[in-house]
Amino acid sequence: MSQDESPSARLRGRPPSPEARNKALRTARDILLNEGFGRLTIEAVAARSGVSKPTIYRNWANAVELAMAALMADPATPSGKAGENVAGSLGSQMRALVTAFATTRGRQIALALASSDPESEMTKAFRNRVILSSRETGRRLVGEAVARGEIAAPADIETLLDMIYAPVFYRLLVGHLPLDLPFADSLVTRALALLSQSDGL
Amino acid sequence: MSQDESPSARLRGRPPSPEARNKALRTARDILLNEGFGRLTIEAVAARSGVSKPTIYRNWANAVELAMAALMADPATPSGKAGENVAGSLGSQMRALVTAFATTRGRQIALALASSDPESEMTKAFRNRVILSSRETGRRLVGEAVARGEIAAPADIETLLDMIYAPVFYRLLVGHLPLDLPFADSLVTRALALLSQSDGL
Amino acid sequence: MSQDESPSARLRGRPPSPEARNKALRTARDILLNEGFGRLTIEAVAARSGVSKPTIYRNWANAVELAMAALMADPATPSGKAGENVAGSLGSQMRALVTAFATTRGRQIALALASSDPESEMTKAFRNRVILSSRETGRRLVGEAVARGEIAAPADIETLLDMIYAPVFYRLLVGHLPLDLPFADSLVTRALALLSQSDGL
């Protein structure tokens, strides 16, 4: 039933070339970081990478999806190491997160998300892998702390996670105040206050 | 300097017509709400409004600024009435805010902000009037509560305000979870917990 | 030269399939007659016929040659039956010719010729088999009449043949006047006048 799907999926014809894909992605990434989201055009990627426009369109539906793919391929999202307690692990994650976002790349990520078709599969993958991954890490860290008996299980974990991770995104995009390490620390302090308080509720 | 500047600055020639301005703004608003941010082009606004392209460019530098102007002209941002206590006033503001943002217009606002040149004067005005106005209202509500002796003055008010208002924007833009009234209530509950706790710290 | 060439000529490997050739030709013919010369692309023929592009390219150098091959394979050029006198045989040939050309296919023939590389072997074959075949038939009919003593041998037979057959092609391509049976008759009348006059000259 299920095991004959993958192995015998013998593809006829010339297989897609990973080389072309990768050249396009690398070029897109370079443009994104050096010139910004508004300059990332299919035309430019084709011209600089040597990959033809039709081939690019065979792989991604438009420039936004290519941008998201390039940002996803970029190994730069902090994954959050397990620490001995919530304060430590959350703190180090948040500091890494703020550092990662307070760059050109951070703003490009936000722009890509904002410009994307919210229903597209690529957008959903991007959201999960890039925007929400640190939020999920946060959920894991809290879960571990609960398991260790360090804190009680919070009642409305989703709202809590939003309150912790949304401000990073907010400062990045709105730009009313700096996205720096003092802010990260202040955020973690407040997050811990919420967590220690959210017992039975 | 000289006396003919401000008072008698009687301009020669035909004065700018507020009619043209308003027609363009109304058309922009309609396109924004019915077809989305991506379809708001100067060309389309000129064609539908009967206002010529040069006239539009005389008033706004580009399509994004026109969009922001149209969204600012729209009388839909909740201003937050003064209540008898923080819980009540914050609650009613947040419910109004969530209601206002959970619409097509909300998403267009986010898109406009994300696509804008962050240094432009129009962008700054838009930020202050549309994105940050509820945050400022929140600052006022907290200040009043402190004045009433209801709560202690929080140490890191900026981080607190971000934690309260960023999640609305975050859910709107990221779309991972619904932006609804239960969320508004949950958010207010947690905000109050933070406020009641943020004494001297 | 060596004995293994012609007689045993056992070709190694899979032999070229006449099926593929014929499917491509039939599909090309259909496109030519139903959608016109401009829509006859290798891509389209490959897609509809099930014959792959490389196979088509193995048989014909480009779309124009495929078109000419398809038009040549079409059994529709009138061959001109021998009559008892020039008037009769020429008349019936010209009526058949006009009828054959006054169709979609006639126009496609002219387009194919005009678009072709005039030096290509395929073009030369096409010219001889499709465009000039009736002219050659005309030459034979005149020769037979001379042999019968019906008319004298004309001095400048080539110019004469052009004057008789060129107008059909001319009306087809230029389209200034209809290509119909009255025209065929008028043409034959004038041709006979020329022939009866072209004695010693």
Add this chain to the structure above:
Amino acid sequence: MSQDESPSARLRGRPPSPEARNKALRTARDILLNEGFGRLTIEAVAARSGVSKPTIYRNWANAVELAMAALMADPATPSGKAGENVAGSLGSQMRALVTAFATTRGRQIALALASSDPESEMTKAFRNRVILSSRETGRRLVGEAVARGEIAAPADIETLLDMIYAPVFYRLLVGHLPLDLPFADSLVTRALALLSQSDGL
């Protein structure tokens, strides 16, 4: 009523620039004569002329129409001077015509006609001004000879004109025999034979 149409046809807006039109036409003509019809692309004309693609498309619907316009603008079609008798005037016209067509430009004209949409206004203008103009001149020359009493009025003038002018076009396009001065002379001889014979009929 009628006299206020043309003069007061006050055009609003920026007037089309004849400069742009002419630059495009000149460039198209150059490509046509030096590189052939197949290399005349809008892209190439835009690149070489400095006129933008949209402007080219505002003036001509596609490359074929641009080609026809360029060929029409070219002052190279022989107009046929009035001679003292039909033999002379027809002879000099035909010699000029053959000379004019036996060039690169001649073949480009034929190609342009063959590739064009036969219903387009541009195609009709092209036909009348370029392909049929010598035929119309021939009609005039014959008419003048009749008026002078030199020959009788032929019965089927349309067929006659086709027989005289079609062979030039035919040899040009089919290429089976050379398009040279001996051919021109031979053609005129036969034409005169037809004309002198076509009395009452």
Add this chain to the structure above:
DNA sequence: ATATAAACGAGACGGTACGTCCCGTCTTTCG
């Protein structure tokens, strides 16, 4: 009244990029 001048609509301009089509070639697997 009559200049004078600014803002207006209309619309063409040079540009950039779009997304698509088709070309002719190349690479892989199947019969």
Add this chain to the structure above:
DNA sequence: CGAAAGACGGGACGTACCGTCTCGTTTATAT
């Protein structure tokens, strides 16, 4: 080992908007 399948680089297509620039017209203040 030829045929089918199908991805590839390349080039041109025709379109959409951009932001700028004449034009001729309209509407106001300043003479």
